[in-house]
Amino acid sequence: MLSVAASFLRDVGFQLELTLQVLLRLGSAPRRRTLIAEQLFQSGLKVVHVVLLVGVFIGMIVALQTGIELSNFGQQDQIGTIVALSMCREMGPFITAVILAATVGSALAAEIGTMAVSEELHALEVMSIDRISYLVMPRVVGVAIMCPLLTVLCDTIGIVGGGLIADSQLNVGVALYYDSVIDALNDRGLPLELPKEVYTGLFKALIFGVILSIISCTAGLNATSGAMGVGNATRKAVRDSIIAIIISNYFLSWFFFNA
Amino acid sequence: MNRDVIIRYQGVCKSFGAKVVLKDLDLDVYRGEAFCIMGPSGCGKSVTIRHIIGLLKQDRGSVTVEGHDMSTISRGDLRKLRARMGYVFQEAALLNSLSAGENVALPLRETTELSDAEIVDKVNAKLALVKVPDVYHKMPSELSGGMKKRVGLARALITDPEIVLYDEPTAGLDPEISASINRLMRELAETLHVTSVIVTHHVGTVKTVADRVGLLDNGRLNFVSKPEEFIHSTEPRLVRFLGDKLD
């Protein structure tokens, strides 16, 4: 128990330091644009289809679950509002981050872990190439940019999914659904006339992207040699990322909507 | 020969957990010499040379390179020192995400302001030097073990280092290629006065390249001598070790 706590604290310390180191190296991002672009491709285009597939079903689930309750009170016209706001505020960023943790995060940990056990990290070290600037920063920046972008996609496709259910199962016409979505996503006080829910959701996605990429890179950098090393690193990356995303999600939601 | 000491181990001890690898190791390597380390597998040869470039730190004793104590050296000095060194990894340690040529180019791209064309020229010259001229655009996964090794050698040499550490540079290469790598190491020592520390299992390398050679055994370097004396020694331990390697 004590050793679990000690290794947890050691990991968190390492992760905080790594985050700081990455921030200090953001200045070299323009020079690393090729590596960042590659990372955007890896973490973005390769998982678009997963985000689309999961997003549409999440929207359908939200519509179905809340729609049944609402129709008991004759309020099913509200379904568009509920789907739009819960996708943007909560479901979109959360689901996107979990998908990224499971796909891109595990790949990052496996890739960097393999480099650790095959001495590629030592090779960088003897060439005096900074591994944080060369390996970690481009990956964190790539995932941190991609997570909000994919969240927009997830939000949108989720709302479409909700519309399918509204139309087919709840007898709310597409036009009515569309109107209530537009109404919910309209706030004249903010940029693009989008409501606070959209912006806080995107901010959350950005934070989740940083968290999952830092945790995954940490797991890879600390991979131990031996047949199990990379496997353990990958498993730890996904597990810790998802836990950290859920816990930080609570605190971010609390911060934005209860304060 | 110039007796200027460039690398000095004094009473170096290194353990991993309960496993003692180096025990009171002493060694002086002189500027411009080629020193070979032989020894059975797992005796700590790689561990020994890793101390020179700061990949490992001793538990006790000291390792000094060009007057810098490697356990207290500042980051800046370590960077400068490493810029003058090359390290040939036992398993090549090429970055799998880059082509062979870009692996060799990496130190130049990261630490110099050379133009792309200049870098490509230099890389091709080094690849030709290690006898793998046509691999620039091949990925490491497409290369055989021996080719990777030679690309790793080219990468270590690309910055024209003054000190080169070779970890089994000819292991797994066919005899003809081995001989050409041996000649290359000798040439670097003779024409460019490169200081070399070479871990090897090949008596051929010792014969062609070494100025001195020692046997790493029980955590220390024993029987340090000239290659001729080493190979023809009648010490029972050496005779036993060299037994099947001499033919």
Ligand SMILES: Nc1ncnc2c1ncn2[C@@H]1O[C@H](COP(=O)(O)OP(=O)(O)O)[C@@H](O)[C@H]1O
């Ligand atoms: N980073 C490490 N952690 C634990 N043990 C190590 C490490 N590096 C080397 N060893 C151990 O030290 C011993 C010597 O290793 P090495 O120097 O690689 O042998 P060799 O003479 O074959 O090059 C081996 O038993 C190896 O298991």
Ligand SMILES: [Mg+2]
């Ligand atoms: Mg070795």
